[in-house]
Amino acid sequence: MHLKLNLIAAACENMGIGMNGDLPWRLKSEMAYFSRMTTMTKDPAKKNIVLMGRRTWECIPKKYRPLQGRINVVLSSQSLNLGDDAIVCKSIPHVIEMVSQYPLKDKVEKIWVIGGSSVYKASMDSPNFYRLYLTRIxxxxxxxxxxxxxxxxxxxxxxxxxxxxxxxxNGIEFEYQIYEKK
Known part of the structure; x- marks a missing residue:
């Protein structure tokens, strides 16, 4: 099974994605799109992974952690214990290795990378990169x-x-774009 990384992000005109650990905009329909895309599976017996860096995890309000209906995976070079809320991995190859083995092998449909900047960059450079779903604000x-x-x-x-x-x-125009490597 070749595991593919799907990235999902929203960026404004200057490619900004965050300010002070939060989104600089409030777009309910864009958040609903993010939730639908990262949660939806073709096989009801499977779930998607949301893969994020430690700071992205910490920026998600506690009441929304872990992101429901998805397997939360946090990348960190530090030793973290997030209990049952999230799986901690050291690198993208570590995530790919973990997901390709039992018990996750038969439980995961897609991997969605949700931030931050360095995790997006490493994912785009990965041989497992598949698609970038970018909301252009x-x-x-x-x-x-x-x-x-x-x-x-x-x-x-x-x-x-x-x-x-x-x-x-809210008077803000945006469009959804999808990129693949040529």
């Missing part, structure tokens, strides 16, 4: 965390599960 927000540059060999593709037209909420 057509407005400038002040940010202190940014999405890494998208490589030149990434090309736009379509997915029947993803709306192609421009969305709008």
């Amino acid at each position: 057509k407005k400038h927000f002040e940010c202190d965390t940014f999405f890494p540059p998208i490589p030149n060999n990434f090309t736009l593709v379509h997915d029947a599960e993803v709306p192609t037209d421009t969305q709008e909420e």
Whole structure:
């Protein structure tokens, strides 16, 4: 089984993805899209993994941790004990190795990388990279965390599960884009 990494992120015009450990915007429909994409499976007996760095985990409000209906995996070089809330791994190859073995082997459908910047970068550089699902927010927000540059060999593709037209909420326009390596 070849495990593929799907990345999902939202970025504003300057490729910002966060400010002070939070999203700089409030878009309920975009959050619903994130939840649907990272939770939905074709096989009801399986779940998806949401893979994130330690800081991303810590920035999720406690009442929403772990992200429900998904297997939460946190990347960290530190020794962390997150109990039953999340599995801790040291690297992306460690995650791939863990998911390809029992007991997770038959329980996981997709791996969704949800941040932050360094985890996105490592995932795009990984031989297991498959797709980047990027919400382009057509407005400038002040940010202190940014999405890494998208490589030149990434090309736009379509997915029947993803709306192609421009969305709008609270006066903010945004669109969903999907990239694959050429």
